[in-house]
Amino acid sequence: MSDWIEIGHIDDIPRLGSRVVKSKAGDIAIFRTAQDKIHALLDKCPHKGGPLSQGIVHGDQVTCPLHDWKIQLASGEAVAPDEGCARTYRVRVKAGTIFLML
Amino acid sequence: MKEKLVLIGNGMAGIRTLEELLKLAPDLYDITVFGDEPHGNYNRILLSPVLAAEKTIDDIILNDRQWYADNNIMLHTGMRITKINRGQRTITAEDGTETTYDRLIISTGSSPFIIPVPGSELEGVIGFRDIQDVDEMLDAASKYKKAVVIGGGLLGLEAADGLVKQGMDVTVVHLENTLMERQLDSAAGALLKSSLEERGLKFLMEHQTEALLGDKRVEQICFSNGLQIPADLVVMAVGIRPNIELAQSAGIHSERGIVVNDTLQTYDPRIYAVGECAQHRNITYGLVAPLFEQAKVAANQLAQLGISYYKGSITSTKLKVSGIDLFSAGDFQQSDDTEELLYQDPGRGVYKKVVIRNNRIIGSVLYGDTLDGPWYFQLMRDGIDITEMREKLLFGQVSIGDSGHSATDHISAMPDDAEVCGCNGVCKGDIVNAIIDKGLFTLDEVKLHTKAAASCGSCAGVVEQILASTVGSDFTISPAKKPICGCTEYTHDEVRATLVKYELKEIRAVMDFMEWKTPDGCSKCRPALNYYLLCAWPGEYVDDARSRFINERVHANIQKDGTYSVIPQMKGGMTNAAELRAIADIADKYAVPEMKVTGGQRIDLFGLKKEQLPAIWADLNAAGMISGHAYGKSLRTVKSCIGSRWCRFGTQDSVTMAVKLEEMSWGSWTPHKFKMAVSGCPRNCAEATIKDLGVVGIDSGWELHIGGNGGIKVRATDLLCKVQTEAEVLEYAAAFMQLYREEAHYLDRTAPWIERVGLTYIKQCLIEDGDGRKRLAERFLLSQKYAQIDPWRARAEGKEAHEFAPMIEVVD
Numbered sequence: 013m014s015d016w017i018e019i020g021h022i023d024d025i026p027r028l029g030s031r032v033v034k035s036k037a038g039d040i041a042i043f044r045t046a047q048d049k050i051h052a053l054l055d056k057c058p059h060k061g062g063p064l065s066q067g068i069v070h071g072d073q074v075t076c077p078l079h080d081w082k083i084q085l086a087s088g089e090a091v092a093p094d095e096g097c098a099r100t101y102r103v104r105v106k107a108g109t110i111f112l113m114l
Numbered sequence: 115m116k117e118k119l120v121l122i123g124n125g126m127a128g129i130r131t132l133e134e135l136l137k138l139a140p141d142l143y144d145i146t147v148f149g150d151e152p153h154g155n156y157n158r159i160l161l162s163p164v165l166a167a168e169k170t171i172d173d174i175i176l177n178d179r180q181w182y183a184d185n186n187i188m189l190h191t192g193m194r195i196t197k198i199n200r201g202q203r204t205i206t207a208e209d210g211t212e213t214t215y216d217r218l219i220i221s222t223g224s225s226p227f228i229i230p231v232p233g234s235e236l237e238g239v240i241g242f243r244d245i246q247d248v249d250e251m252l253d254a255a256s257k258y259k260k261a262v263v264i265g266g267g268l269l270g271l272e273a274a275d276g277l278v279k280q281g282m283d284v285t286v287v288h289l290e291n292t293l294m295e296r297q298l299d300s301a302a303g304a305l306l307k308s309s310l311e312e313r314g315l316k317f318l319m320e321h322q323t324e325a326l327l328g329d330k331r332v333e334q335i336c337f338s339n340g341l342q343i344p345a346d347l348v349v350m351a352v353g354i355r356p357n358i359e360l361a362q363s364a365g366i367h368s369e370r371g372i373v374v375n376d377t378l379q380t381y382d383p384r385i386y387a388v389g390e391c392a393q394h395r396n397i398t399y400g401l402v403a404p405l406f407e408q409a410k411v412a413a414n415q416l417a418q419l420g421i422s423y424y425k426g427s428i429t430s431t432k433l434k435v436s437g438i439d440l441f442s443a444g445d446f447q448q449s450d451d452t453e454e455l456l457y458q459d460p461g462r463g464v465y466k467k468v469v470i471r472n473n474r475i476i477g478s479v480l481y482g483d484t485l486d487g488p489w490y491f492q493l494m495r496d497g498i499d500i501t502e503m504r505e506k507l508l509f510g511q512v513s514i515g516d517s518g519h520s521a522t523d524h525i526s527a528m529p530d531d532a533e534v535c536g537c538n539g540v541c542k543g544d545i546v547n548a549i550i551d552k553g554l555f556t557l558d559e560v561k562l563h564t565k566a567a568a569s570c571g572s573c574a575g576v577v578e579q580i581l582a583s584t585v586g587s588d589f590t591i592s593p594a595k596k597p598i599c600g601c602t603e604y605t606h607d608e609v610r611a612t613l614v615k616y617e618l619k620e621i622r623a624v625m626d627f628m629e630w631k632t633p634d635g636c637s638k639c640r641p642a643l644n645y646y647l648l649c650a651w652p653g654e655y656v657d658d659a660r661s662r663f664i665n666e667r668v669h670a671n672i673q674k675d676g677t678y679s680v681i682p683q684m685k686g687g688m689t690n691a692a693e694l695r696a697i698a699d700i701a702d703k704y705a706v707p708e709m710k711v712t713g714g715q716r717i718d719l720f721g722l723k724k725e726q727l728p729a730i731w732a733d734l735n736a737a738g739m740i741s742g743h744a745y746g747k748s749l750r751t752v753k754s755c756i757g758s759r760w761c762r763f764g765t766q767d768s769v770t771m772a773v774k775l776e777e778m779s780w781g782s783w784t785p786h787k788f789k790m791a792v793s794g795c796p797r798n799c800a801e802a803t804i805k806d807l808g809v810v811g812i813d814s815g816w817e818l819h820i821g822g823n824g825g826i827k828v829r830a831t832d833l834l835c836k837v838q839t840e841a842e843v844l845e846y847a848a849a850f851m852q853l854y855r856e857e858a859h860y861l862d863r864t865a866p867w868i869e870r871v872g873l874t875y876i877k878q879c880l881i882e883d884g885d886g887r888k889r890l891a892e893r894f895l896l897s898q899k900y901a902q903i904d905p906w907r908a909r910a911e912g913k914e915a916h917e918f919a920p921m922i923e924v925v926d
């Protein structure tokens with residue numbers, strides 16, 4: 013039963029920042045890039061589960077706060093040579109409102 | 115219309131300049147290149163291995179014709195330029211064609227010096243400079259037997275070694291009694307000579323050539339002492355002469371080389387000169403490393419950035435004769451004010467000499483074991499004070515504990531399963547495999563692929579040595595300036611100077627002005643920029659939370675499970691029942707999973723959820739406690755012993771002093787964390803001598819110690835000075851912190867910073883220059899006005915609430 017869920021407004025997240033959506037599936041990190049692109053990843057680094065939402069966002073990547081892996085926001089893939097992938101979620105923005113598909 | 119850029123000289127320095135320029139400004143110019151050799155651009159320094167049949171010409175091509183085409187560069191090979199007309203801004207080629215320029219780069223290199231003795235024009239008498247010379251040598255080797263190389267320098271020996279490998283009977287003639295006397299002292303020169311003799315080279319030392327005899331081709335060589343020997347090939351390798359005739363004929367001021375300033379411009383500002391033909395601050399260079407540095411600066415200027423300046427280079431040398439390990443850098447001749455450290459083991463054929471002036475390395479010569487060459491070179495280039503490591507210096511980097519917990523004697527003797535990086539559990543074998551499989555060449559690549567040296571970095575030296583012993587190196591490119599990170603070309607110092615000079619006050623402004631290569635930097639450069647701006651513009655700069663590491667952004671330490679720890683300030687380690695009770699109540703109220711007394715003399719509450727933080731802080735604030743900044747690149751703690759208040763040995767009230775220091779300096783942001791301690795007497799129970807600033811009470815007042823570190827690599831402090839009053843302690847402390855804040859690179863603790871700049875420098879700034887010290891202290895106190903705002907209170911009152919609350923909880 014997947015549905016678009018309204019989770020808030022784009023301005024709830026600072027540029028180059030991130031907020032967490034709590035869900036049964038676990039925390040989901042919602043990122044906003046400098047270009048106002050919104051991405052959603054499971055808030056668990058593929059390395060040792062670090063909370064990606066707490067990392068520094070740059071370009072279209074986030075650097076994990078625990079051991080500095082870089083994760084692509086769009087695909088969840090770790091930047092080579094690290095290997096691993098964080099689960100991605102679909103997001104959609106309509107007139108500033110963000111919807112998330114669980 | 116694009117401006118026209120013309121390059122004369124299709125060699126190593128000129129093309130490197132274009133490569134650097136294309137990286138910075140790919141579309142700025144219409145570029146035309148003239149070269150009088152018939153080839154594309156090739157790696158001249160590898161001509162020696164080509165001659166020795168270890169490489170082919172194809173191996174050494176750097177840029178083939180396709181590269182020029184791909185970059186829209188018009189290339190004219192086999193075309194010599196004979197005239198520059200500065201009035202019309204044109205150049206003329208030997209076939210008469212003219213080309214106009216807006217800017218011109220001259221990089222005509224140099225030519226071998228041919229000794230003007232009778233017979234020097236005979237066939238079979240050549241220099242060693244280009245592909246044509248190598249072709250002639252190979253041709254001679256296939257037809258003739260006897261070769262003579264005149265000149266026992268780097269180039270001559272490489273030529274001789276190559277010719278021996280081609281089967282010729284080679285005699286090296288040298289004027290001096292030491293080979294490579296410009297790079298080697300006589301002891302190392304003698305070692306070199308005997309190992310070359312073992313390989314079949316013959317030497318005539320202290321022989322001066324008087325004439326070459328022959329009909330059409332050279333047949334005999336005569337010396338001033340009357341000796342005469344047969345020679346079918348004579349290679350002259352006695353020196354080079356910068357090619358300046360073209361520039362001179364156009365009236366461009368030249369001496370030994372074409373004179374250029376720090377932006378590599380000649381006296382005609384439209385005309386640049388780089389490479390061996392250029393003379394900068396009275397020096398002409400004959401090695402690639404400095405020329406590449408020049409190329410970088412010239413490109414920066416041509417790209418109209420105007421940020422880089424060339425200040426000259428220090429060079430090092432390696433002989434490219436396989437099987438012979440030789441390294442030399444800097445000055446090695448003794449004089450009145452130098453000292454020599456010498457290590458000799460003739461049995462193993464090892465010789466090491468390090469020359470020191472004012473406790474700094476100014477030169478080194480290594481033979482047989484050159485592993486530490488790059489390290490000595492680095493110490494020399496950075497002007498590092500070696501007093502502390504002096505007794506172990508000759509035993510190499512591994513002996514001084516730079517290799518952290520994994521000290522091993524010798525890289526090659528190290529077993530594959532020896533752990534190199536203790537942080538990431540990487541063994542030597544892993545590193546070697548990655549280097550070979552992935553074709554890695556630099557420390558950064560190894561870090562990226564193996565994680566070795568990617569954490570605390572203490573094993574970086576060992577990793578570099580493994581790299582060197584695995585891939586070997588044809589020549590040592592001096593580890594030129596180090597950019598902050600991959601987002602920029604510029605160093606920490608350049609960025610700092612630029613943002614002050616041009617009054618840049620936002621991260622965006624710095625990135626735009628300095629042409630960052632990435633859209634918004636990375637997790638390395640953004641925190642550095644944020645700090646530099648904060649330090650440069652106190653009260654004015656608006657801190658960028660998004661450029662702070664999570665700990666500093668939320669003012670607590672992130673833990674491995676994503677929870678946070680909270681450490682309230684406890685000045686000088688002093689506490690009381692009320693505070694402890696309040697902490698205990700808070701621990702109960704929020705069900706704090708674990709508590710601990712830290713190594714910094716205060717109490718840590720572990721395992722808190724981010725959402726809980728503002729409420730806990732509010733409660734701590736209510737009990738009179740504020741943030742301890744245990745998470746920041748900032749002042750951490752001022753530890754203290756109990757001192758004269760209770761201790762039977764105490765000479766001073768260390769607790770009061772510690773509290774005063776902490777009150778003055780809490781909240782200040784620093785390049786890395788900054789720790790202090792105050793002990794009441796030299797028994798030093800507060801361990802003040804491994805702190806960034808340690809204060810030790812003595813009968814007559816206080817000793818001030820600086821630059822200690824108790825972390826990965828323990829470093830005891832240096833004594834700065836003794837003072838008498840509390841006011842002096844505070845002033846020196848403030849001044850020292852400010853000097854560190856203004857001059858250290860981001861993420862340098864005081865210990866490596868002081869090792870880099872030297873204690874003498876710090877003393878100059880803080881002791882000899884009394885007014886300077888007062889001004890530093892004033893600047894520190896000024897910036898503290900804006901820094902001493904308890905971040906916990908602000909957040910407990912609602913600042914940045916979005917940080918601490920989830921966006922939404924989805925329940926279904």
Ligand code: SRM
Pocket residue numbers: 671672673679681710711712713714715716718744750751789804805822823824825826827863
């Ligand atoms: C809590 C504490 C350990 C304890 O339980 O006692 C601690 C905990 C950490 N230390 Fe430490 N250090 C603590 C005292 C020390 C000391 C002792 C001291 O200060 O007297 C040292 C050696 C002294 C020194 O710094 O010179 C110390 C040397 C380090 C280092 C190595 C620094 C270096 O320059 O080599 C690191 C790594 C780093 O900073 O990059 C580090 C890093 C860390 C970090 C922040 C690791 C991290 O990046 O996450 C740890 C955070 C744990 C946490 O969850 O809060 N900690 N750490 C101590 C907090 C003191 C305080 O009250 O603020």
Ligand SMILES: Cc1cc2nc3c(=O)[nH]c(=O)nc-3n(C[C@H](O)[C@H](O)[C@H](O)COP(=O)(O)OP(=O)(O)OC[C@H]3O[C@@H](n4cnc5c(N)ncnc54)[C@H](O)[C@@H]3O)c2cc1C
Pocket residue numbers: 122123124125126127128148149150151158159160161162193194195196221222223224242243244269357360388389390391399400401402403405432434588589
């Ligand atoms: C055999 C050998 C081994 C070496 N080994 C090392 C080493 O191990 N390490 C090291 O650091 N350095 C080494 N060097 C030195 C290094 O190669 C030079 O320092 C470097 O090539 C100089 O670069 P450049 O651009 O100034 O000159 P070049 O590379 O010589 O380029 C100048 C070019 O300009 C051309 N030219 C000159 N006048 C004109 C004109 N009027 N019109 C058109 N074209 C013109 C020349 O033909 C040449 O192609 C070695 C050199 C040689 C020859």
Ligand code: SF4
Pocket residue numbers: none
């Ligand atoms: S607290 Fe310090 S010593 Fe202990 S594990 Fe963490 S970083 Fe290492």
Ligand code: FES
Pocket residue numbers: 057058059060061062076077078079080081
């Ligand atoms: S958990 Fe993210 S890098 Fe280790």
